[in-house]
Amino acid sequence: MTDATARKRGRPRRTESADTRDLILNAAREEFSERGYEKTSVRAIAKAAGVDSALVHHYFGTKEQVFAAAVEVAxxxxxxxxxxxxxxxxxxxxxxxxxxxxxxxxxxxxxxxxxxxxxxxxxxxxxxxxxxxxxxxxxxxxxxxxxxxxxxxxxxxxxxxxxxxxxxxxxxxxxxxxxxxxxxxxxxxxxxxxxxxxxxxxxx
CATH class of the missing domain: 1.10.357.10 (Tetracycline Repressor, domain 2)
Known part of the structure; x- marks a missing residue:
């Protein structure tokens, strides 16, 4: 499958996926740092990253899983x-x-x-x-x-x-x-x- 075909079907290219994932992780670390775990929401992470909440769930799943990924990176x-x-x-x-x-x-x-x-x-x-x-x-x-x-x-x-x-x-x-x-x-x-x-x- 070509990149053009993938884009037409709504699938992000590998580099775009990696960039989006990193963008979400960076936003998550900042949100957890400023607000703590309880006051941080998936919606707030998505807003800080400039993406839709569905993308956060797509790449990471729940808030707990986003936090786990942020911990692992840290x-x-x-x-x-x-x-x-x-x-x-x-x-x-x-x-x-x-x-x-x-x-x-x-x-x-x-x-x-x-x-x-x-x-x-x-x-x-x-x-x-x-x-x-x-x-x-x-x-x-x-x-x-x-x-x-x-x-x-x-x-x-x-x-x-x-x-x-x-x-x-x-x-x-x-x-x-x-x-x-x-x-x-x-x-x-x-x-x-x-x-x-x-x-x-x-x-x-």
Missing amino acids: FAPALKIRDAVLEGPLDDVGERMTRMIFGLWENPVTRTPLLAIIRSAVNNDTAAAVFRRLISTQLLRRIAGEIDAPDAELRAELAAAQLVGIAMLRYVIKVEPIASADPEEIIARVAPVVQGHLTHSVNP
């Missing part, structure tokens, strides 16, 4: 870096993991969608479930798989909790002095704790 840089972090020796995985997370938060390009996701997850159970599912399947289980310990999943979750908690205080709630502290100072203090969660033996 965490794509972390998932790409993840394997590089885990390739090195476990003796310093805590520092590599800490630097990875802070690198994402310190970069304005990746920080904005992360803020949208965190704010939505904190205020809405559905958004929290989507966020939790992605983190568990794409990040924590992968990290736990590299740890040779019977409580590997707990270790990975404790390490993540350490980093998420600090990120909340620094970037979301903006508590001083942690909000304005030098990132290198925070990494130097936090990385050994993350390392301890991941690999250090636990005394009975």
Whole structure:
């Protein structure tokens, strides 16, 4: 089938589909960031993207599915870096993991969608479930798989909790002095704790 035939039948070309999908995703991230999950509607996302609501449903389905796609895109840089972090020796995985997370938060390009996701997850159970599912399947289980310990999943979750908690205080709630502290100072203090969660033996 030619492009001309496809257009006559109302089917978007592949490039047009990709562009429209990206346009909707960008609008969704902005809406979730400004309004949160509960106050964001498919209609509002469509309006911000300059498309019909039917197109949002066509590409993504429900609002929950749009949010899930936005979360996945926002965490794509972390998932790409993840394997590089885990390739090195476990003796310093805590520092590599800490630097990875802070690198994402310190970069304005990746920080904005992360803020949208965190704010939505904190205020809405559905958004929290989507966020939790992605983190568990794409990040924590992968990290736990590299740890040779019977409580590997707990270790990975404790390490993540350490980093998420600090990120909340620094970037979301903006508590001083942690909000304005030098990132290198925070990494130097936090990385050994993350390392301890991941690999250090636990005394009975």
